[in-house]
Amino acid sequence: MQRLSLVFVLVLTATACRGQSTAPVTPVPSSTTTTTLVAVTATTTTTTTTTLPPTPTTIPQEPTADAAAPSPDRSIPSATRGAATIAVGGADLFEVIEDEPYVRAHEGLVFPVVGREGEWLELLNQCNDPSWVRFDEVAFTPGRVDPPAVGLGTDFADAVIVVDPGHGGSNIGAVGPAGLLEKEVNLDIARRIRDLLSAAHTVMWETGEILDGPAIPPVGQVWLTRAEGPDGADIESGLTFRTTISDSLNAHALVSIHNNAAPDGPFDGPGSEVYHKVTDPESKRLSGLLVEEMRRGFSVFEADWVGDDNAGAKVRVGTNGVDLYGILRQSDGPSVIVEGVYISNESEEALLDTPEFRQAYADAVYRALVRFVTSDDSGSGFVETEPFTGSLSSGRPARTCSVPTQPDG
Numbered sequence: 001m002q003r004l005s006l007v008f009v010l011v012l013t014a015t016a017c018r019g020q021s022t023a024p025v026t027p028v029p030s031s032t033t034t035t036t037l038v039a040v041t042a043t044t045t046t047t048t049t050t051t052l053p054p055t056p057t058t059i060p061q062e063p064t065a066d067a068a069a070p071s072p073d074r075s076i077p078s079a080t081r082g083a084a085t086i087a088v089g090g091a092d093l094f095e096v097i098e099d100e101p102y103v104r105a106h107e108g109l110v111f112p113v114v115g116r117e118g119e120w121l122e123l124l125n126q127c128n129d130p131s132w133v134r135f136d137e138v139a140f141t142p143g144r145v146d147p148p149a150v151g152l153g154t155d156f157a158d159a160v161i162v163v164d165p166g167h168g169g170s171n172i173g174a175v176g177p178a179g180l181l182e183k184e185v186n187l188d189i190a191r192r193i194r195d196l197l198s199a200a201h202t203v204m205w206e207t208g209e210i211l212d213g214p215a216i217p218p219v220g221q222v223w224l225t226r227a228e229g230p231d232g233a234d235i236e237s238g239l240t241f242r243t244t245i246s247d248s249l250n251a252h253a254l255v256s257i258h259n260n261a262a263p264d265g266p267f268d269g270p271g272s273e274v275y276h277k278v279t280d281p282e283s284k285r286l287s288g289l290l291v292e293e294m295r296r297g298f299s300v301f302e303a304d305w306v307g308d309d310n311a312g313a314k315v316r317v318g319t320n321g322v323d324l325y326g327i328l329r330q331s332d333g334p335s336v337i338v339e340g341v342y343i344s345n346e347s348e349e350a351l352l353d354t355p356e357f358r359q360a361y362a363d364a365v366y367r368a369l370v371r372f373v374t375s376d377d378s379g380s381g382f383v384e385t386e387p388f389t390g391s392l393s394s395g396r397p398a399r400t401c402s403v404p405t406q407p408d409g
């Protein structure tokens with residue numbers, strides 16, 4: 001047991017900016033990790049001191065690296081839907097089969113497969129445009145055939161989870177007063193979630209502590225919607241691309257990771273919000289579980305919390321009564337948008353700048369996903385929401401989108 005101490009010196013330059021929005025995909029998992037709750041003491045004056053209490057297990061400073069690009073498949077798949085990971089060396093994408101390729105896509109990128117013709121797979125690219133690729137230039141993972149059942153008795157090892165790190169590329173998301181970019185924080189948290197899902201754990205449910213252990217097996221598959229390209233995973237992509245990945249895999253859950261801006265005001269605790277689908281009870285259940293787990297995971301930290309008056313698990317609908325957010329409106333299966341804390345608030349931005357808090361965020365999402373898939377827990381924190389009439393800064397289709405290319409040689 002040791003005590004860690006971090007000191008954050010904040011330059012107090014006020015002005016919280018609001019960000020923008022969209023994001024893309026990376027394949028499968030890796031391993032490791034054990035975590036635990038950490039507590040914090042934050043005092044905001046000109047300096048913010050954050051004291052981290054005893055932590056029984058090691059919190060990784062960085063999530064594990066993405067998996068290397070795979071070898072290509074040589075056998076023709078029978079499935080017509082799933083995900084294609086560009087193999088080592090890249091792959092030509094075609095607008096029309098046998099015509100001229102329009103781009104050599106970067107190895108490691110992941111695309112949803114929506115159809116097949118002979119040895120050609122039909123994809124949707126990051127810019128939401130249909131494309132074709134030869135199957136022997138990708139590694140193909142067929143989508144699940146059965147509907148994604150969840151609840152008591154479901155084996156976590158059978159589950160397929162898609163984690164969507166919000167924003168990416170020129171779509172930076174919200175920006176904290178000290179300059180922290182939402183797109184970077186979201187990606188780091190999403191990778192930590194992937195790492196947790198990829199290994200076996202035992203959860204101490206009374207405390208929320210996550211330990212190495214055999215109780216919960218690695219999840220069947222976990223995919224990130226932002227895959228490694230030439231600029232890392234700092235990739236811009238459209239909403240349809242992201243939801244189609246989840247749909248083509250027939251995933252059990254699509255979890256979009258974000259951090260918030262523009263709160264109503266000071267709040268008595270973490271102002272975590274999760275948006276669920278208007279009409280999907282499983283999406284709603286997942287949102288309630290996420291709110292529960294985030295509240296207990298974040299409450300051990302101290303911050304000058306802010307929030308909306310109706311923070312919690314909720315819907316946001318347009319005047320026509322349908323889900324306002326494309327991620328929720330366009331996806332077939334259970335999906336949610338998680339707004340963990342307020343990056344626009346300097347005190348919460350300081351927390352988001354620490355590996356301890358990012359890990360606590362990932363831990364909370366992990367626990368919620370385990371409960372969602374393997375229990376009938378209903379969650380809590382549901383709030384009434386009135387129709388949304390404001391303007392949105394997030395979720396717009398990418399405007400400068402292009403498919404990351406494979407360099408020659």
Ligand SMILES: [Zn+2]
Pocket residue numbers: 020021166167173174182257258259394
């Ligand atoms: Zn966002």
